[in-house]
Amino acid sequence: xxxxxxxxxxxxxxxxxxxxxEKPDGFSFKPGQFVMLSNDKVLTPANIPLKRSYSIAxxxxxxxxxxxxxxxxxxxFSHYLHYEAKQGDKFSLEGPYGNFNLELPLEKETIFVxxxxxxxxxxxxxxxxxxxDFAKGVWLFFGIRSPAEFLCRTELEALQSNENFHLIAAVSxxxxxxWEGECGFVCDIFEKHIKSPENKQIFLCGPPIMIExxxxxxxxxxxxxxxxxxxxx
Numbered sequence: 001x002x003x004x005x006x007x008x009x010x011x012x013x014x015x016x017x018x019x020x021x022e023k024p025d026g027f028s029f030k031p032g033q034f035v036m037l038s039n040d041k042v043l044t045p046a047n048i049p050l051k052r053s054y055s056i057a058x059x060x061x062x063x064x065x066x067x068x069x070x071x072x073x074x075x076x077f078s079h080y081l082h083y084e085a086k087q088g089d090k091f092s093l094e095g096p097y098g099n100f101n102l103e104l105p106l107e108k109e110t111i112f113v114x115x116x117x118x119x120x121x122x123x124x125x126x127x128x129x130x131x132x133d134f135a136k137g138v139w140l141f142f143g144i145r146s147p148a149e150f151l152c153r154t155e156l157e158a159l160q161s162n163e164n165f166h167l168i169a170a171v172s173x174x175x176x177x178x179w180e181g182e183c184g185f186v187c188d189i190f191e192k193h194i195k196s197p198e199n200k201q202i203f204l205c206g207p208p209i210m211i212e213x214x215x216x217x218x219x220x221x222x223x224x225x226x227x228x229x230x231x232x233x
Contacts, residue, residue, distance in 0.1 A: 002027075006089045007064060013149045014071075016117060018057065019081060021065045024093065031060055031102050031124040032203075032231075035095030037067075042080045049092065052077035055205070055231070056096065057120035059127035065093075068120040068151055100205070100231040104128060108201045108227075109137035113190055113214050115206025116144065119151050121231065122205055126159065139166045139194070143186025143210060146174040168193065187214040197223040204230040 002024045010018040029035075033056060038049040058066035072078030102110075102125045110133075112122045119142060129138065144150055150169055159165045170182035170189040182189045187210060194200070202218055204211050211230050218228055 002093050003090050004065070004093045006085055006087055006091065008087060009085070012068070012151050016068060016070050016149060016151050017082060018151075019067045019069055019085075020058075021067070021091065021093070023063055023065050027065075027096075029056055029060060029096035031056075031128040032100040032121045033096035033098040034121070035065070035093050035097070037077070037091050037093055039089070039091045041084070042075075042077045050077050051094070053097075055098075055100075055121035055124070057123045059124060061127075068117050068123065070117040098231070100203075100229060102128065102203065104133065105130065106133040106136045106138075108199050109139075111139040111141070111190075111194060111200060111202045113141045113186060113202065113204045113206070113210075114143065115186060115210040116149065117151070118204075118206030118210075118231075120205070122203065123152060123156075125203065126156075131162075134162045134164045137164050137166075140168070141186050141190045141193075142167070142169040143189075143206065144169060144171055146171055147176070147179050166193075185213070186210060187217050190214055191217045191221065194218075194221060197221055197227060200227065202228045202230075204228070206232075208232045 004021045006021055008020040034053045036051045036053050038051040042050045044050050054067040057068045069078050071082040114122045156167055160167055170184055170186045172185050204214055211232050
């Protein structure tokens with residue numbers, strides 16, 4: 001267990017914020033992994049620190065650690081981070097953990113599907129890609145409720161300068177006329193654009209129902225289980 005300081009908080013929407021922490025000396029991780037955070041302010045009924053897992057959203061090469069976190073239920077750790085945590089606060093960090101990893105260099109066209117804050121580990125994976133990796137073909141399908149929840153929009157859209165990167169965001173609960181992207185559930189948008197499993201792999205992260213539905217659709221297209229990797233939130 002290591003003590004880390006909260007450096008900055010970046011509001012992204014009403015529900016989502018990015019929290020930047022200092023990176024411990026010698027700390028390394030694989031894009032897609034997570035850590036456990038806790039402090040002495042949020043306790044379990046047994047009066048011990050409540051630990052919460054968060055996927056790392058920053059690049060493995062960055063000199064800080066970032067986490068994209070949605071506001072949780074009252075009295076939960078995520079709720080505490082959103083409404084009470086402040087710059088300079090100290091937290092305990094454990095990890096990294098997890099096997100939701102991207103093997104580099106890429107050998108196949110890679111399709112990422114994210115829902116809401118599930119963009120966190122996928123953001124880290126995208127930051128780890130080289131030009132040679134992008135040349136294989138990279139897709140990101142991002143499911144959000146409304147344009148206001150398009151986390152990291154500017155930086156993700158900037159990646160489109162690479163002709164081999166395809167960003168497709170879909171809003172599922174929005175009736176405004178200022179959205180020019182896809183509308184509907186991200187699993188359906190994925191199925192609309194991906195027609196063959198040949199020489200492709202899929203990485204999914206988001207709510208369980210999104211994962212389950214997208215996996216079903218991927219299998220119906222012909223993707224075998226070994227080409228589908230996912231982490232439920």
